[in-house]
Amino acid sequence: MMGGESRYLGLAYVAPYIAGLFVFTAIPFVASLYLSFTDYNLMRPPRWAGIDNYVELFTRDRTFRKSLTVTLLYVFMTVPLKLAFALFIAYILNYRLKFINLFRTAYYVPSILGGSIAVAVLWRYIFADAGLVNMLITAFGGEPVNWFGDPSNALFTITLLRLWQFGSAMVIFLAALQSIDKTLYEAAAIDGAGKWHTFFHITLPLITPVIFFNLIMQMVQAFQEFNGPYVITEGGPLKSTYLLPLYIYEEAFKKFDMGYASAIAWVLFVIIMVLTLIAFWSSRHWVYYAGDKRS
Amino acid sequence: MAEQFTVHTTTPSEAEIERERARTLAEGRRKHAVSSAVRYAILAGVGFLMLYPLIWLIGASFKENAEIFANPGFIPEEPTLDGYIKGWQTSTPYTFATFFWNTFLIILPKVIGTAISCTAVAYGFARFEFPGKRILFATVIATLLLPNVVTRIPQYLLFRDLGWLDTFLPLWVPSAFAGDAFFVFMLIQFLRAIPRDMEEAARVDGANTWQTLVFIVVPMLAPALISVCLFQFMWTMNDFLGPLIYLSSVEKYPVSLALKLSIDTTEAFQWNRILAMSVLALVPALTVFFLAQKYFIEGISTGGLKG
Numbered sequence A: 001m002m003g004g005e006s007r008y009l010g011l012a013y014v015a016p017y018i019a020g021l022f023v024f025t026a027i028p029f030v031a032s033l034y035l036s037f038t039d040y041n042l043m044r045p046p047r048w049a050g051i052d053n054y055v056e057l058f059t060r061d062r063t064f065r066k067s068l069t070v071t072l073l074y075v076f077m078t079v080p081l082k083l084a085f086a087l088f089i090a091y092i093l094n095y096r097l098k099f100i101n102l103f104r105t106a107y108y109v110p111s112i113l114g115g116s117i118a119v120a121v122l123w124r125y126i127f128a129d130a131g132l133v134n135m136l137i138t139a140f141g142g143e144p145v146n147w148f149g150d151p152s153n154a155l156f157t158i159t160l161l162r163l164w165q166f167g168s169a170m171v172i173f174l175a176a177l178q179s180i181d182k183t184l185y186e187a188a189a190i191d192g193a194g195k196w197h198t199f200f201h202i203t204l205p206l207i208t209p210v211i212f213f214n215l216i217m218q219m220v221q222a223f224q225e226f227n228g229p230y231v232i233t234e235g236g237p238l239k240s241t242y243l244l245p246l247y248i249y250e251e252a253f254k255k256f257d258m259g260y261a262s263a264i265a266w267v268l269f270v271i272i273m274v275l276t277l278i279a280f281w282s283s284r285h286w287v288y289y290a291g292d293k294r295s
Numbered sequence B: 001m002a003e004q005f006t007v008h009t010t011t012p013s014e015a016e017i018e019r020e021r022a023r024t025l026a027e028g029r030r031k032h033a034v035s036s037a038v039r040y041a042i043l044a045g046v047g048f049l050m051l052y053p054l055i056w057l058i059g060a061s062f063k064e065n066a067e068i069f070a071n072p073g074f075i076p077e078e079p080t081l082d083g084y085i086k087g088w089q090t091s092t093p094y095t096f097a098t099f100f101w102n103t104f105l106i107i108l109p110k111v112i113g114t115a116i117s118c119t120a121v122a123y124g125f126a127r128f129e130f131p132g133k134r135i136l137f138a139t140v141i142a143t144l145l146l147p148n149v150v151t152r153i154p155q156y157l158l159f160r161d162l163g164w165l166d167t168f169l170p171l172w173v174p175s176a177f178a179g180d181a182f183f184v185f186m187l188i189q190f191l192r193a194i195p196r197d198m199e200e201a202a203r204v205d206g207a208n209t210w211q212t213l214v215f216i217v218v219p220m221l222a223p224a225l226i227s228v229c230l231f232q233f234m235w236t237m238n239d240f241l242g243p244l245i246y247l248s249s250v251e252k253y254p255v256s257l258a259l260k261l262s263i264d265t266t267e268a269f270q271w272n273r274i275l276a277m278s279v280l281a282l283v284p285a286l287t288v289f290f291l292a293q294k295y296f297i298e299g300i301s302t303g304g305l306k307g
Helices: A009-035 A052-060 A062-093 A100-113 A117-126 A132-139 A151-163 A167-178 A182-190 A195-206 A208-223 A227-232 A244-254 A258-286 B002-060 B082-089 B096-127 B133-145 B152-161 B169-176 B181-192 B197-204 B209-238 B241-246 B255-265 B271-291 B293-305
Strands: none
Touching: A009 A258, A009 B096, A009 B133, A009 B152, A009 B169, A052 A062, A052 A258, A062 A100, A062 A151, A062 A167, A062 A208, A062 A244, A062 A258, A062 B002, A100 A117, A100 A167, A100 B002, A100 B271, A100 B293, A117 A132, A117 A151, A117 A227, A117 B002, A117 B255, A117 B271, A151 A227, A167 A208, A182 A195, A195 A208, A208 A258, A227 A244, A244 A258, A244 B152, A244 B241, A258 B152, B002 B271, B082 B096, B082 B271, B096 B133, B096 B169, B096 B181, B096 B209, B096 B255, B096 B271, B133 B181, B152 B169, B152 B241, B169 B241, B181 B209, B197 B209, B209 B255, B209 B271, B209 B293, B241 B255, B255 B271, B271 B293
16 A cells, blocks of 8 residues: 555546446346346336245256256366366376476467357367268277257267367466475375376465366356357257257347346356355365364 | 504494494485485376377378378378468368468467557556556456456347447457456566565656656556467467357458368368368467466466466
């Protein structure tokens, strides 16, 4: 704090943020809760509908039930796999290998491009019936797989697109691994600790804050996945990749049923919030902060 | 003689120890060599798997249509620029030149607005005390975790009421109000780690806070600010849902929407056109990444670690 000036000077600097917070975040946030209790199709002003939208969602709407199941499946498949893979590769990279920067770059490239439509297009082609992946499978004597046509495979194929982008989580893990004090490893080696023991009792506890961060971020992102399924499978076949953001988009911007779409958005929001809170609440039991005596 | 004798009895055992040590060392080295060979093999294998689709994409964009679903290799048998020439023309009255120009028109103001507003706001948070600061800072974290999906519909209604639909304004304006909490947070963390000596010296010399910000803080903040601009560039380049919701006339489409449009409208079997345009769509992001990858890696590491 620099002395002398008014205590409101700082407020002047953050003023744009405050204005933006109210206009583009806080008010829309409250408004969407309100809209979720209305019937609103843009033609007439919103009409109060009580909990009708929610009743409809949870009792009659089969699309919603399917979409919710698919979304949860997608998130619980993508996030743990992605984190485990990112950590595994970061762990290998952390040995003082040559070309570490080259590998790190190579792995990071898909994360840079992964969200783009161009990559979704690429996915459509390489997993097509006669696409690159099946060509390679048959070249090695395997049976071609129906990646998108079969409802039990399609979601997995979309998941692969996310997994392919493990680079950003890996970079964060790698930075954390590199910041671990080397003397801890030396001490463990003197005490005769093996590789696995060292990993589970030194490495893993020390990077739990970063695991926690990656977990939350990946989860919030995965719940909002849109581009991949929208471009690659358009939610099909048989709604097997119809994630909730696709459903919200179609209700809101194709059918202009803003009230109903808001209700779906709120269900999705509450799910994300509850899982985030559970993660935060449980973090005191498994996240270790250096200098903290709790763990 | 006695001396010689002792020497005789000790020498073999010492040599033995020496030999033993050499053996364990060699074994250790061999083990090490084996395990690092395994590591290199895994890393190279995974790296190849990850990058091959992109390499294949580039190759395939120069292939004849018949070859795309027949040749898993990436080198075209009969290279052709057909995909690029015809893909560029599109089936609309516009060419990809229009779509790239639109992307640029969306990105430039957005990046500038983000850089200026986030710098000012981060400066306010990191260097001043003011009423309500704790709560406001908590909202930065909360917005960081708030899923956009919940504010999107009212935002759309707001922009509709303002008459901003089918303009670039909905894509620009929120960012100019420091709307991307991630960047604000990243810059605050970075500023907190910078010592304040220089700023205090400038203040003593009579500079006001604004001058201090522009002449002292911004130059020191430059690496983080470059990361912010690069990330915003990438995210905007990749953004699809924003333009999809707000832009309706094809003449305003950015590349991401145009690609989706060409999938929907290009007649069947013209795969190389779509692949060629996908390659072009990836070029700006790839170029920027390779020119400035240091800033990406640093940005993501600091932003992540301090969270």
